[in-house]
Amino acid sequence: MANFEPTIIAFVCNWCTYTAADLAGTARLGYPANVRLIRVMCTGMVDPKYVIKALLEGADAVLVSGCHPGDCHYINGNFKARRRIKLLKEILPQFGFGEERLRLTWIGASDGIQFAETIHSMVAQIKTLGPNEAKATMVI
Amino acid sequence: MKTAKINVNDGDLLTTLRDFFRSILQLEDISAILVPQHLPATNVVMPTLVTDPEQLNGTDPLAPVFPLNAAKIVSRLTRKPMGAKVAVVLRPCEIRAFVELVKLKQGRIEEVLLVGIDCLGAFKNGDYIQIAGKKEAEFTSSFYKDALSGKKLTFEGFDLAPACKACENPIPDGADILIGLFGVDTNNQLLIQARTPKGETLYETLDLSDTEEPPERPAVVESLVAERTAYRDKMFAETAEATNSLEKLNIYFAECVNCYNCRVACPVCYCKECVFVTDVFNHDPVQYLRWANRKGVIKMPTDTVFYHLTRMAHMSTSCVGCGQCTNACPNDIPVMELFRTVSYHTQNAFEYEAGRSIEDDLPLSVFREDELAEVVGIGNHCNL
Numbered sequence A: 001m002a003n004f005e006p007t008i009i010a011f012v013c014n015w016c017t018y019t020a021a022d023l024a025g026t027a028r029l030g031y032p033a034n035v036r037l038i039r040v041m042c043t044g045m046v047d048p049k050y051v052i053k054a055l056l057e058g059a060d061a062v063l064v065s066g067c068h069p070g071d072c073h074y075i076n077g078n079f080k081a082r083r084r085i086k087l088l089k090e091i092l093p094q095f096g097f098g099e100e101r102l103r104l105t106w107i108g109a110s111d112g113i114q115f116a117e118t119i120h121s122m123v124a125q126i127k128t129l130g131p132n133e134a135k136a137t138m139v140i
Numbered sequence B: 001m002k003t004a005k006i007n008v009n010d011g012d013l014l015t016t017l018r019d020f021f022r023s024i025l026q027l028e029d030i031s032a033i034l035v036p037q038h039l040p041a042t043n044v045v046m047p048t049l050v051t052d053p054e055q056l057n058g059t060d061p062l063a064p065v066f067p068l069n070a071a072k073i074v075s076r077l078t079r080k081p082m083g084a085k086v087a088v089v090l091r092p093c094e095i096r097a098f099v100e101l102v103k104l105k106q107g108r109i110e111e112v113l114l115v116g117i118d119c120l121g122a123f124k125n126g127d128y129i130q131i132a133g134k135k136e137a138e139f140t141s142s143f144y145k146d147a148l149s150g151k152k153l154t155f156e157g158f159d160l161a162p163a164c165k166a167c168e169n170p171i172p173d174g175a176d177i178l179i180g181l182f183g184v185d186t187n188n189q190l191l192i193q194a195r196t197p198k199g200e201t202l203y204e205t206l207d208l209s210d211t212e213e214p215p216e217r218p219a220v221v222e223s224l225v226a227e228r229t230a231y232r233d234k235m236f237a238e239t240a241e242a243t244n245s246l247e248k249l250n251i252y253f254a255e256c257v258n259c260y261n262c263r264v265a266c267p268v269c270y271c272k273e274c275v276f277v278t279d280v281f282n283h284d285p286v287q288y289l290r291w292a293n294r295k296g297v298i299k300m301p302t303d304t305v306f307y308h309l310t311r312m313a314h315m316s317t318s319c320v321g322c323g324q325c326t327n328a329c330p331n332d333i334p335v336m337e338l339f340r341t342v343s344y345h346t347q348n349a350f351e352y353e354a355g356r357s358i359e360d361d362l363p364l365s366v367f368r369e370d371e372l373a374e375v376v377g378i379g380n381h382c383n384l
Ligand code: FES
Pocket: A013, A014, A015, A016, A041, A042, A043, A044, A065, A066, A067, A071, A072, A073, A074, A075, A076, A077, A078
């Protein structure tokens, strides 16, 4: 387990968290390479099946991250996303996916530091949790 | 609540019901009635849309079967204004599914009058066909007599569908007009109750004589609901235990052939075109090879568990537990058990109950700004 390097799929909104990740980069703040960013226009367009697919394909965790309440560039996409994440957090743990494997955060465009910290903490958490069962199982 | 009794001769409920439906259909305001009826020369019971009062002789809403959830039919009938009023005779789970469809903008309540009958439950479709054989009418009467006298409902080794045994909603609470059987002396009487203003208007025109609800009815209903709830909770516990890891979930769905019948049969699977039958899932042939290469083996067809989990994300907050998914499964996977178990969690999470009220917003169609703080953040930092 010591060598376990988790894969985290992060759906980040173009306007806030993606910009924060960019800022972290330009500010030369290091963050673990375990995260794969997928830029979406808004967290409100993250279909639950994107999350399900990522986890079934063996991602060790999924992060959905966008603008703070009130800052969503499509007014309320992030509030809708929050309900969808709540829904998934009810469904997925019933089948053994730990709740910690799905996270939702608000990280604003200027929060480069917060972005880097979030990724650090998530990687540390998932390392303790161990790999997602889906990676080893033949998912049918 | 306006309540009346209508007389039954010799416990012959079907004749009484047919007469009652005929009196509804003869009202000026009602153009047609949708009611389950035996199809000529078969033992099959299907919803029929009747405009001629003489065509109600095969009516059999007490047959212990419903080959489909008729909410889907009512949705078809009410998709656009038709300029006429239709009375629809439905089971409680069909009414609740219709309520969900109305909220999903796939049906309109304005032109229907919901007539609900206390539900005695049903057999699985396949089981019913085998039991009823050729003598269906007598089977219905022996069935409801047994059901109402509290006898065990097993026929030739067949038992009621698990969906019905786990159903804690045997009373059609959402109906405009309720026809009551439980706690009623059904050898002599049926209960008619107007539960909404719409129902009351109709009630007034029917020339019924008011009475009180029989005092024993609440207790009878309560004990039935308690029995069903106990069965349901046991089913939830067993199903959760059988699926609490991905490995077990794989085993649960091992026989699934991706026919998608469960979503076709589901009254609340609301997508007009399911994404799983579109080109999105018609993967590039080389993609299969890539997937296979990664682990050395993949099961074909692919996307089975993916489909079921996605379906849960779509329909679970609206699931009414009618069990038509299980009826539709060619390989007898207990899908209702799982979908209901998940739905129970998701509906609780949003303090929502599918079909309870036309007023409650669908959980995924609304949001509040100050809610669900607990789902945001990564756990160890308060502000992250
Ligand atoms: S635009 Fe960033 S969450 Fe909607």
